[in-house]
Amino acid sequence: AQSVSQHNHHVILSEAASLELGCNYSYGGTVNLFWYVQYPGQHLQLLLKYFSGDPLVKGIKGFEAEFIKSKFSFNLRKPSVQWSDTAEYFCAVTPYSSASKIIFGSGTRLSIRP
């Protein structure tokens, strides 16, 4: 069965620190990859997505993620975090054969100390 693993349940950083959140997926075929974010009290929203092409994708608010096919990974990065980045981050995948069904990881809670 397809699955998504997020290695960190809770990450605490100070403002201006660099961020990397790990994500690995389990699926042998073609996939589409996503990072979703849920800010406190808000809806789940798309941060960035990878379908094909350049494996380094850029999203909103200075976030980027790199798809490494050989490692089945799609890690999220940001060079300098802000207090407003405090949120829950979900990595997700849609297998190409069932592309409408999103499979989410369990999420990483990011807390930024001002």
Add this chain to the structure above:
Amino acid sequence: GAGVSQTPSNKVTEKGKYVELRCDPISGHTALYWYRQSLGQGPEFLIYFQGTGAADDSGLPNDRFFAVRPEGSVSTLKIQRTERGDSAVYLCASSLMGSGGHETQYFGPGTRLLVL
């Protein structure tokens, strides 16, 4: 325009009761999805509608769960004989055509269901 809306925002019920959760997708979106998010977990897929028909209901946990979308717009998720384990946030999402993972799914605020 308006985003995906869900009602009620919170629902408290007793074990064994029947509940209905409603989702209003973004106007013009033909695809609609239901997910369930338990505490400390990511959302889990339940069912996907393309228009009025359920294109994929493989995520429904058992036959107590049922969803409809009779006119291809509003959808209702129905849970019979609720159990305490059904307590979760039920999320609805919609996308323009449902043509696969190349579309963005827009999520609603969710309905928080608590079964006592």
